[in-house]
Amino acid sequence: MSSDSKLLLGLILGAAAGAVAGLMVAPASGKETREKIADKASDLKSDLENKLNDLSEKINHLDSDTIKEFKSKFYDVKGSVKEKYAHVASKVKDLEKELVDKMDALKNEAKEMSKKAESI
Numbered sequence: 001m002s003s004d005s006k007l008l009l010g011l012i013l014g015a016a017a018g019a020v021a022g023l024m025v026a027p028a029s030g031k032e033t034r035e036k037i038a039d040k041a042s043d044l045k046s047d048l049e050n051k052l053n054d055l056s057e058k059i060n061h062l063d064s065d066t067i068k069e070f071k072s073k074f075y076d077v078k079g080s081v082k083e084k085y086a087h088v089a090s091k092v093k094d095l096e097k098e099l100v101d102k103m104d105a106l107k108n109e110a111k112e113m114s115k116k117a118e119s120i
Helices: 003-025 030-060 065-119
Strands: none
Touching (some): 003 030, 030 065
């Protein structure tokens, strides 16, 4: 993987991680947080697709051997980024499920503790 594609991947992963972290620490309900995560992931995907398509359109209008070589590399990176996005999106969904499960477990534990406290 070239250093340019690593940088692009790093930027995408960093943006996704930052968005998820920001949403997780926000004082919102689980449902609201899941909706925000889904919205941010969708926005990130749309923004990335728009930028890649705009750049692709500009590249298609240029002609030269160097540009043809660049096009080839660009499409390789574009495909790689889409694959990485799918991977990141999958990880975000896994994290979301794990957080929901942990929240449910904590709620159940709190209910049990409350029942024990009432019986004392």
